[in-house]
Amino acid sequence: MKIHAQALLFDNDGTLLSSIESVYRCWTRWAQEYGLTAEDFQGVELHGRTAGEIIAELLPADRVDGALARIEQLEVEDAPGGVVILPGTKELLGALPAHRWAVVTSATRLLGEARLREVGIDFPVMIAAEDVTRGKPDPEPYLLAAARLGVDPARCVVFEDAPAGLRAGRAAGMKTVALATTHDRSELDADVVIGDLSAVSVQVTAQGVEITAVG
The missing domain is CATH 1.10.150 (DNA polymerase; domain 1)
Structure with a gap:
């Protein structure tokens, strides 16, 4: 897709x-x-x-x-020694300009940052638990991320492994890509379902990002 x-x-x-x-x-x-x-x-x-x-x-x-x-x-x-990076993550994020992506987590900022640092990920924008009044499945976290990046929510794509996060992305009016890393595919309602981020490739253009996701 x-x-x-x-x-x-x-x-x-x-x-x-x-x-x-x-x-x-x-x-x-x-x-x-x-x-x-x-x-x-x-x-x-x-x-x-x-x-x-x-x-x-x-x-x-x-x-x-x-x-x-x-x-x-x-x-x-x-966190030290307690987290592992998932397949495709570094390759995909390394291909994206800083102003084209954000991390949206249900964890606190302190914890989210600790886990990302542990696997060597530098992130441009993070929306964490303390940034919102209503967490996923409410759309507030994803809408805030779009606002921080200055992008129309309808032009955003959400990558999620949890049903609650996918509901949040849909409620925000965004396209959704589900990863079958923690839930069975039958539990994931999204525009496309993939195994992990190794199934995603991107091409950055002047207008945005062309995403190819192979389910």
């Missing part, structure tokens, strides 16, 4: 890199510290959501701030 765009917007974890082992290691330790059981965690989706939203489901309101600070500390400390 060929798509013409003026900006490419990338989710971070599960799209550019993977921290799945670190996530489960840190959240397991966090749960033990806060006296939560495996049953408490049943049905709680950890991927593609802000830590604040997850913790608010599990703990009383007066414990959320402290618990949020603790999980951020655990995950930032675990």
Whole structure:
């Protein structure tokens, strides 16, 4: 599939890199510290959501701030050696001018930056959890990224691995490319579904970016 765009917007974890082992290691330790059981965690989706939203489901309101600070500390400390870059990421980002792409993550800025630094990715623009009042699947994060880049949302393409992120991209009026890195293809509703970013090539022109994605 060929798509013409003026900006490419990338989710971070599960799209550019993977921290799945670190996530489960840190959240397991966090749960033990806060006296939560495996049953408490049943049905709680950890991927593609802000830590604040997850913790608010599990703990009383007066414990959320402290618990949020603790999980951020655990995950930032675990970033060295705890994340791996996914196939195609460096090649694709290396082909893009800085003003043509952004990272849009549900993680905090501190954590998002720590993970990207660990895999050697320099990013021009990042929208993180503290930049928005409503996280994915609300379109606010992606709309803010488009505004920061000065691009019409309709001329943006979202790259996501999580259903919530894909819903956010569609709600923002953007084209969507789903990566089957963390979810089965049957769960991914997008304009095109690919295995990972190695299936994407780009050609930069004066008008924008020509994207070829092979599902």
